[in-house]
Amino acid sequence: MMDATHMRTAPGAADKKATKMFVEGATKYYQTRTGSVHALDNVSLEVRDGEFLCILGPSGCGKSTLLWSMGGLHDLSGGEIRLGHEKISKPHPEIAMIFQDANLLPWRNLAANIALPFELKRKKVDQERVDTLLRRVNLKGFETKFPRELSGGMQQRASIVRSLSVNPSLLLMDEPFGALDAFTRDEMNLLIQEIWMETGKTIVFVTHSISEAIFLADRVVVMSARPGRIASIFDIDIPRPRPVDIQTRPDFIERVLHIKASIDHGRSPNEGLAIT
Amino acid sequence: MDKALGNKIPEFNKKKSEGGGVGLSGTSLGLGDHRTKFETLIIILVAVVIIGGAEFLLKWFGVPQYVLPTPSQIVTALFTEWKFIWPHLLTTLYELLVGFAIGASIGFVLAAVITQFPFVEKIVTPYILLLVTTPMLALVPLLILKLGFGSEPRIIAVALASGPMVMINSATGFRRVDLAKIALARSFGASTFQIFTKIRIPMAMPMIIVGLMVGSIFGLLTTVGAEMVGGAEGLGNRLTYYSALIRMPQFFAVILILAIIGISIYVLFFWIGKKWASWEA
Known part of the structure; x- marks a missing residue:
């Protein structure tokens, strides 16, 4: 597929743990006041060790539900999710999540925000690791700043540091850059690609942007909505590191159109009629 | 699984505080920076x-002085009469502090517990509203009948006046549920108790502080009012005493002290708010 694994260097090398996640027949109903919502329907998926997997789909297709279930934040109505041989039914120390809008705690400064996972685990902050990470994402020196004093990109970088600080082997990212402007988003996409290549983490990344998915992923899983199902899976064999301007190349655009067409075909005829 | 997180669909964009509550949050009375x-x-x-x-x-x-004394007469009276007034000041502060401490603690704990159980909240809220809107001073004559002219009936009245204020505002704070923040803590393995101390309380803090401020001001009003109703101690009692004797400079000196207490309470909570809740500015 691609050989990023060979390019990976410290500090990631020492972090390496074998991670394989299996989603088997994941089915999920939400009980709401107006009735039952069928969010996931028999989703089966294997997340390979060290891969960058993007889950792509329209809003309401259950991609966040799938991710939250992988993170052990949601129970499934049916099926199961395993990390290696362990069944995921609650948050797992090897799994860290990164949320939309950075999700920093506004009453804590940056250092205290990054200390949160350690606090919750009643451990001493691994300051050396945190400092290395802060330097890596250019946030050294901003430790005493509060989230409201930081730009959206900086906030999301801080949240990445927070997640990596506890050295998980699997990162689950829930539309992390959705709220950022296009330029910051490109920047963040480059950064996350670099971090992934350096650390060898397995990343599952939820997005509704086709080009973001293609830019980042080894594999793009396209989901269809209501109920959420896997519509198709695309291998993205573009060599790494991928530069930002790759997105303007014809072959990249061709991939975008290809995936877009597959999503449009997945629509039910009724929806198509409703447009006209 | 987390109870609050439950099985809610992960859509939680900017669901801000809901519900009522008596708030000073938007007050423009700020002490400028x-x-x-x-x-x-x-x-x-x-x-x-x-x-x-x-x-x-x-x-x-x-x-004439007995209609309205001049500021200089009031200040003079404050100094000359101070040795007679300060024991009453201590009594008032004691009743206020003890009553407020009791009321605020109960109010805070009640708010924290009740907001976790929406159904219980629905049952309890009308009574709390009743306590908020009914002047607790009205109970003082009854309390005096039962408990005599000491500090106890006043302390109870203060607790009854300040507690519900703290409770109703804190409840508004605790009702703010940010699923994303809870999910965040949960994803790092937080226990329900940790979510409470690390997420819910800090998030409710701005409203808790507002509740403490309003509650303590209501407590002060009630303390003075209760002292005016009966007994021989406290600043409220001094007000009735001096006005009965038409010693207006001394009367106004007591009012001046009360004003200073009130302002001090405000300033205290303003600074507490600045320290612990400024993130929400």
């Missing part, structure tokens, strides 16, 4: 003009 020297000068000047003007006008029109 950056005052220029010029502004300070003007503020002092206005104060001087008002106090000096009052002094001058009262003297100019020959208003």
Whole structure:
């Protein structure tokens, strides 16, 4: 597929743990006041060790539900999710999540925000690791700043540091850059690609942007909505590191159109009629 | 699984505080951050003009002391009468602090517990509203009948007046549920208790502080009012005492002390708010 694994260097090398996640027949109903919502329907998926997997789909297709279930934040109505041989039914120390809008705690400064996972685990902050990470994402020196004093990109970088600080082997990212402007988003996409290549983490990344998915992923899983199902899976064999301007190349655009067409075909005829 | 997180669909964009509650949050009474020297000068000047003007006008029109004493007479009375007033000041502060501490603790705990159970909240809220809207002073004569003229009936009245204020505002704070923040803590393995101390309380803090401020001001009102109803101690009692004797400078000196207590409470909570809730500015 691609050989990023060979390019990976410290500090990631020492972090390496074998991670394989299996989603088997994941089915999920939400009980709401107006009735039952069928969010996931028999989703089966294997997340390979060290891969960058993007889950792509329209809003309401259950991609966040799938991710939250992988993170052990949601129970499934049916099926199961395993990390290696362990069944995921609650948050797992090897799994860290990164949320939309950075999700920093506004009453804590940056250092205290990054200390949160350690606090919750009643451990001493691994300051050396945190400092290395802060330097890596250019946030050294901003430790005493509060989230409201930081730009959206900086906030999301801080949240990445927070997640990596506890050295998980699997990162689950829930539309992390959705709220950022296009330029910051490109920047963040480059950064996350670099971090992934350096650390060898397995990343599952939820997005509704086709080009973001293609830019980042080894594999793009396209989901269809209501109920959420896997519509198709695309291998993205573009060599790494991928530069930002790759997105303007014809072959990249061709991939975008290809995936877009597959999503449009997945629509039910009724929806198509409703447009006209 | 987390109870609050439950099985809610992960859509939680900016669901801000809901529900009522008596709030000072939007108050513009703030003690400004950056005052220029010029502004300070003007503020002092206005104060001087008002106090000096009052002094001058009262003297100019020959208003008798028993109608309205001049500022200088009030300040003089404060100093000459201080040795008789301060034990009453201590009594008032004691009743206020003890009553408020009891009321605020109960109010806070009740708010924290009740907001976790929406159904219980629905049952309890009307009674809390009743306590908030009914002047607890009305109960003082009854409390005095039962408990005598000591501090106890006043302390109970203060607790009853301040507690519900703290409770209703804190409840508004605790009702703010940010699923994303809870999910975040949960994803790092937080326990329900940790979510409470690390997420829910800090998130509710701005409203808790507002509740404490409003509650303590209500407590002060109730303390003084209760002291006026009966007994022989406290600043409220001094008010009735001095006015009965038509010793107006001393009467106003007591009012001045009460004003200073009130302002101090406000300033105290303003700074607490600045320290612990400024993130929500």
